Amino acid sequence: MKTNYDVIIVGGGMVGSTLACALAESALKIAVIEKNLPAEIQPSDDYDLRVSAISHSSQQVFEHLGVWSGIRRRRCCAYEKMHVWHSQGDAELLFDAADSGVKELGHIIENRVIQLALLERIKQHDNVDLISGQSVDAVQYQPQNSQLTLENGSLLSGRLLVGADGAHSMVRGAAGIELEMADYDQKGIVCVVTPEKHHQHTAWQRFLSTGPLAFLPLSNGQCSIVWSADSTEAEQLLTLDDEVFCKQLSDAFDGKLGRIESVSSRAAFPLIRRHAHEYIKDGLVLVGDAAHTIHPLAGQGVNLGLMDAASLAEVMNVAIRHRRDFASYQTLRKYERWRRGENQLMMYSMSAFKNLFGNKHRLLSKARNLGLALVQKSAMAKSALMRRAMGFDGDLPAIARDNWNREAAAEDPFQSGSGR
Numbered sequence: 001m002k003t004n005y006d007v008i009i010v011g012g013g014m015v016g017s018t019l020a021c022a023l024a025e026s027a028l029k030i031a032v033i034e035k036n037l038p039a040e041i042q043p044s045d046d047y048d049l050r051v052s053a054i055s056h057s058s059q060q061v062f063e064h065l066g067v068w069s070g071i072r073r074r075r076c077c078a079y080e081k082m083h084v085w086h087s088q089g090d091a092e093l094l095f096d097a098a099d100s101g102v103k104e105l106g107h108i109i110e111n112r113v114i115q116l117a118l119l120e121r122i123k124q125h126d127n128v129d130l131i132s133g134q135s136v137d138a139v140q141y142q143p144q145n146s147q148l149t150l151e152n153g154s155l156l157s158g159r160l161l162v163g164a165d166g167a168h169s170m171v172r173g174a175a176g177i178e179l180e181m182a183d184y185d186q187k188g189i190v191c192v193v194t195p196e197k198h199h200q201h202t203a204w205q206r207f208l209s210t211g212p213l214a215f216l217p218l219s220n221g222q223c224s225i226v227w228s229a230d231s232t233e234a235e236q237l238l239t240l241d242d243e244v245f246c247k248q249l250s251d252a253f254d255g256k257l258g259r260i261e262s263v264s265s266r267a268a269f270p271l272i273r274r275h276a277h278e279y280i281k282d283g284l285v286l287v288g289d290a291a292h293t294i295h296p297l298a299g300q301g302v303n304l305g306l307m308d309a310a311s312l313a314e315v316m317n318v319a320i321r322h323r324r325d326f327a328s329y330q331t332l333r334k335y336e337r338w339r340r341g342e343n344q345l346m347m348y349s350m351s352a353f354k355n356l357f358g359n360k361h362r363l364l365s366k367a368r369n370l371g372l373a374l375v376q377k378s379a380m381a382k383s384a385l386m387r388r389a390m391g392f393d394g395d396l397p398a399i400a401r402d403n404w405n406r407e408a409a410a411e412d413p414f415q416s417g418s419g420r
């Protein structure tokens with residue numbers, strides 16, 4: 001027995017689940033297949049190691065899809081300020097939400113909280129089947145009707161196959177899509193720490209010559225850290241006992257929040273830039289980490305993926321409204337053209353930042369400090385950087401904008417007259 005769908009989304013992570021929610025109000029019959037269903041969060045649970053800095057635009061997407069309340073009900077932490085400085089020199093950058101007339105710059109949220117809130121919302125839609133606890137074992141891509149085999153032997157077929165299955169995407173492999181890759185030979189160490197002083201609802205980032213170190217605020221006063229370091233150094237940091245690790249961390253952070261009093265378990269992720277040569281084929285599309293991964297130094301990875309999901313849904317909803325094939329190459333090409341440039345710009349900016357801030361050359365270090373000091377003094381330059389980080393800039397999907405309106409969207413999903 002084979003079950004047939006209009007859309008099959010492989011991967012119910014943050015990006016795949018967002019796409020399902022964004023498509024749910026169409027009449028399409030959708031399946032989301034997720035192999036690892038996360039356990040519900042209890043208020044007394046320790047904070048997870050994996051968190052994301054969610055931008056204002058991504059928050060808008062969650063608000064408009066009816067997901068934000070599920071996130072707020074669980075837990076998240078707003079940050080109002082951002083403090084960036086380098087270990088060489090005394091220049092620094094300070095961003096304050098109040099300068100832009102907004103309440104906060106973004107939120108730090110556990111990935112599991114985001115995924116749980118999305119999956120909860122998916123279950124409220126009758127036309128979306130969440131198939132969880134099952135991994136996709138085989139993918140046979142065919143332009144008109146791809147076939148999938150699940151772990152338990154079930155067979156599914158669908159007009160549109162979506163790869164939202166992360167950096168090692170099986171869907172991407174089955175479609176024969178190649179990757180452009182750059183290995184930074186770095187790892188990002190993540191853990192949760194208790195600093196002596198309160199984080200002051202600030203996202204802190206210190207650039208060391210070996211890589212950036214971020215302290216991200218959590219609602220219980222702890223901080224989630226991402227410490228990017230060359231692979232061998234990262235391996236050493238992982239093996240240190242807690243007391244020595246806390247001391248080294250506090251030193252690396254310039255003692256900004258005092259002593260580090262305790263640390264959770266630690267994990268490390270290899271940092272690799274990947275970009276798929278193609279995002280689409282006839283009847284197949286990649287979103288999120290399946291299409292691109294970037295250095296986490298500005299915490300933009302999932303924000304890009306969420307914009308992919310919202311843009312793809314917008315393009316498909318327009319096609320449906322105009323009675324065009326929502327899965328044809330021509331329709332999907334609009335999504336690819338839209339998102340590829342946006343993602344590429346962010347990827348190369350992150351690589352340039354990493355090279356600029358990681359360079360130990362004396363002259364470059366002087367120029368960097370001068371540059372930081374100039375930006376700090378220039379309200380215009382600071383505002384431009386802040387707008388980018390908050391996700392205000394770029395060609396945003398309508399649902400990511402503040403002025404999105406549900407009724408108007410039913411008439412015109414773009415709400416912009418762009419007719420993409």
Ligand SMILES: Cc1cc2nc3c(=O)[nH]c(=O)nc-3n(C[C@H](O)[C@H](O)[C@H](O)COP(=O)(O)OP(=O)(O)OC[C@H]3O[C@@H](n4cnc5c(N)ncnc54)[C@H](O)[C@@H]3O)c2cc1C
Binds near residue numbers: 289
């Ligand atoms: C150290 C670090 C820190 C980061 N910090 C930030 C940050 O602050 N802000 C930010 O925006 N981004 C950040 N990122 C990036 C962010 O974590 C990713 O971009 C994001 O998780 C991608 O989401 P996704 O849904 O595309 O993929 P994933 O999160 O990888 O989800 C893919 C899903 O597919 C499922 N799946 C895979 N294969 C199958 C299969 N065969 N069958 C069924 N299910 C399958 C998996 O179980 C998973 O749930 C960070 C990354 C790293 C490494």
